Amino acid sequence: MEHWVAGNNQPTTKFHGFPNDLDHKHCFVFKHHEHRLYGFLCHPRPKADPRFQLCALCIYAAKHRLSTDDHELRRVEEWMTIEGAVGAIRGLYPEYRGEGAKWKM
Amino acid sequence: MENVSHWTARSVDDFAYRIASDFVAQIETKLENEGIDRVEFAKAIGVTPGRVSQVLNTPTLFNLRSMVGYAQGAGLKVAIVAYEDNDPKNELGPINAQVFTSCWQKAGRPKDLFELSKTVTRLVYEIEPQSFYRGVNVPSPKPEFKGTEELSIPIDLLESTTVAQQLLSKGSHIATGQDYAE
Numbered sequence: 001m002e003h004w005v006a007g008n009n010q011p012t013t014k015f016h017g018f019p020n021d022l023d024h025k026h027c028f029v030f031k032h033h034e035h036r037l038y039g040f041l042c043h044p045r046p047k048a049d050p051r052f053q054l055c056a057l058c059i060y061a062a063k064h065r066l067s068t069d070d071h072e073l074r075r076v077e078e079w080m081t082i083e084g085a086v087g088a089i090r091g092l093y094p095e096y097r098g099e100g101a102k103w104k105m
Numbered sequence: 106m107e108n109v110s111h112w113t114a115r116s117v118d119d120f121a122y123r124i125a126s127d128f129v130a131q132i133e134t135k136l137e138n139e140g141i142d143r144v145e146f147a148k149a150i151g152v153t154p155g156r157v158s159q160v161l162n163t164p165t166l167f168n169l170r171s172m173v174g175y176a177q178g179a180g181l182k183v184a185i186v187a188y189e190d191n192d193p194k195n196e197l198g199p200i201n202a203q204v205f206t207s208c209w210q211k212a213g214r215p216k217d218l219f220e221l222s223k224t225v226t227r228l229v230y231e232i233e234p235q236s237f238y239r240g241v242n243v244p245s246p247k248p249e250f251k252g253t254e255e256l257s258i259p260i261d262l263l264e265s266t267t268v269a270q271q272l273l274s275k276g277s278h279i280a281t282g283q284d285y286a287e
Binding site: 002003006007008010011012013014033 | 198
């Protein structure tokens with residue numbers, strides 16, 4: 001996880017996003033053995049620091065097969081939009097209004 | 106505010122685990138980028154694929170010798186770098202290995218300190234509306250890199266002059282030869 005925080009985008013054996021999956025393009029997963037921590041990526045400081053990226057971890061799953069369970073990613077997408085999650089992030093980063101929110105300048 | 110140490114400050118073993126994990130990430134990134142699968146890699150270093158998975162999933166199994174072997178199998182070399190980062194209590198944790206690698210690559214991959222001093226001496230000052238070369242005004246509104254050594258400025262000269270600091274304080278860009286290399 002620290003490897004990602006330090007700015008690395010590889011190896012995908014340890015973490016990766018789903019940029020080619022339009023339905024889950026914000027989803028992200030950290031992997032360790034069979035353990036999976038799923039979350040979503042967001043930019044909680046869009047005005048002050050638009051390059052700042054946060055990964056909000058939502059769910060844990062133990063995975064025993066090769067393909068990612070779409071069910072987990074759908075749950076992450078749900079987490080991404082619920083007010084509780086958005087509010088929790090906004091508690092730390094007041095600028096945050098949720099991914100895709102339009103900003104009034 | 107209370108200072109909180111990084112988790113790797115708990116013990117030498119924790120710190121060792123972290124840097125061994127860093128090493129694994131470098132090996133896996135290389136294998137991923139080169140499209141080498143673990144079976145092929147295992148064959149190259151003379152162990153079973155199961156052993157490769159075991160070691161890469163458990164970084165503490167590494168010792169210095171196996172690190173060198175795994176790195177060589179992936180077409181890499183290993184350096185042991187001791188550094189000082191003004192963080193004696195380890196509140197911030199170790200510097201990521203990729204930072205050292207990227208800095209070395211940006212410096213032109215010098216093989217020794219002599220090459221290092223060569224690679225950092227080629228500099229072009231850019232400032233608007235005037236350009237500076239060796240601290241002298243150049244009428245050109247926008248300097249262009251000529252690709253010759255005439256643009257080299259010895260690093261000791263750079264350090265001894267205040268021109269660089271003045272330019273930087275004005276928000277100017279100081280480009281290295283590497284910026285123009287490709």
